[in-house]
Amino acid sequence: xxxxxxxxLLIAAGVFNVVIWPRFFKAIVxxxxxxxxxxxxxxxxxxxxxxxxxxxxxxxxGIIVLVIGIRALRGQ
Numbered sequence: 001x002x003x004x005x006x007x008x009l010l011i012a013a014g015v016f017n018v019v020i021w022p023r024f025f026k027a028i029v030x031x032x033x034x035x036x037x038x039x040x041x042x043x044x045x046x047x048x049x050x051x052x053x054x055x056x057x058x059x060x061x062g063i064i065v066l067v068i069g070i071r072a073l074r075g076q
Contacts, residue, residue, distance in 0.1 A: 009069070010068055014067070018063065028048060028052070
């Protein structure tokens with residue numbers, strides 16, 4: 001059983017990930033190293049793909065942690 005403090009910590013960590021990573025994605029899209037072409041969304045480079053995988057993984061884990069925290073808190 002997860003304690004109340006731990007549940008709140010999981011919720012805080014999940015919210016943090018859900019809020020921060022989309023902002024990081026915007027920064028990657030705006031970075032010239034992400035694109036090989038003259039315009040955005042043309043010829044994505046390895047820099048873009050590596051960071052996209054990082055962001056998707058972090059967001060997925062953040063949502064899982066958030067759900068676990070919410071379920072733990074509701075179960076008490």
